[in-house]
Amino acid sequence: MNQTLNYLKELLAIPSPTGYTEQVMKYIGQEVEKMGYTPKRTNKGLLIVSVKGENDQQHRTVTAHIDTLGAMVRAIKPDGRLKLDRIGGFPWNMIEGENCTIHVASNQKEYSGTILIHQTSTHVYRDAGTAERTQDNMEVRLDEKVTSAEETRALGINVGDFVSFDPRTTITDSGFVKSRFLDDKVSAAILLNLLKEFKEQHIQIPYTTHFMFSNFEEVGHGANSSITPETVEYLAVDMGAMGDDQQTDEYTVSICVKDASGPYHYAFRNHLVELSKANQIEYKLDIYPYYGSDASAAIRAGADVKHALLGAGIESSHSYERTHMDSIKHTEALVKAYLLSQLV
Structure with a gap:
């Protein structure tokens, strides 16, 4: 678990809004190469680590996504x-007051700023607290001496530059991890640690398995390509969403039975339940009503696989998140x- 936590902290420190993921993919590639694997990059940008199993005729695919919510200069x-355009699904109030970084494409420079509503000062605006948070009145206050569009453009900043949010990662003595983007860097850290463990302990897995780190999940099409025709099972490792009517908590693994795409494969999810019971793994079954995953994206793209979804329980998803x-x-x-189990 210490190594998983180390991977998590390093992943969280690398900005990776959807579409701006080369740096984090480079980090993952270097880490798995140090373990002794040979990763593959697809045209779309997925990073795949294939581990040969005892059975090389039937394959498994397991995914985690490393792209996060973010924004672009609108x-x-x-x-x-700066006016922003969102990347991924979140309401504007979830990022109000957050520090951010503008990644300038024209000169590779970075500038810091803060995301605020235009009517910020209560001493000036009567509606500072009641104004609806929309794209039209949310803006980035740059930490530069600029008072005009011309001065901002002189920095090299332009429409289309990516904007990442400060993750504000904190790990408490009581075991809580607070940060933006635990969705889904917790899962990526878990897959990295398992790859390391399998290699160092010479663990032979029963089926050839493709560990896919996807880079477009937050916008819906994630790891829906480059699935081998031999793949018969597809597991998305993502997050469990918490809230009213949810069973998911911050202390167990959440197994999703249905999300906005419909039910997950019945026998597959039952297999995960039986594995949990047999290995004293604490779990909860749950439905995520406004949710999709790499696995559901693969099904929509026509993959002929059994699909399932599980993940750590994440409080305040798509905001300042927390898990244990x-x-x-x-x-x-x-x-x-x-x-390590047999096929469903």
Whole structure:
């Protein structure tokens, strides 16, 4: 678990909004190469680590996505501040007050700023607290001496530059992990740690398995390509969403039975339940009503596979998220038990 946590902290420190993931993919590639694997990059940008199993005729695919929520510069306002366009699904109030970084394409420079509503000062605006947070009144206050669009453009900033949010990662003595983008860097850290463990302990897995790190999940099409024709089972390791009417918590692994795409494969999810019971893994079954995964994207793309979804329980998903080390532990244990099990 210590190594999983180390991977998680390093992944969280690398900005990776969807479409701007080369740096984090480079990090993952270097880590798996150090382990002794030979990763493959697809045209779309997926990174795949294929591990040969005892059975090379029937394959498994397991995924985690490393792309995160973020934004792009939509326009430069007359006063030099920036208007944003969202990447991924989140309401504007979830990022109000957050520090951010503008990644300038033209000169590779980075500038810091803060995301605020235009009517920020309560001493000036009567509706500072009640104004609806929309694209039209949310803006980036740059930490540069700019007071006009021309001065901002002189920095090299332009429409289309990516904007990443400060993850504000904190690990408490009580075992909580607080950070943006635990969705889905917790899962990526788990897969990295399992790859390391399998290699160092010379563990032979029963079926050839493709570990896919996807880079377009937050916009819906994720790891829906480059699936080998031999793949018969597809497991997405993502997150469990918490809230009213949800069973998911921060201390167990959440097994999804249905999301916005419909039910997951019945026998597959039952297999995960039985593995949990047999290995004393604490789990919860749940439905995520407004949710999709790499596995559901693969099904929509026409993949002929049994698909399932599990993940650590994440509080306040798509906002300032939190989970507990217990949930990460149980999630990793279930993924490992599955990879060592027989086919559904």
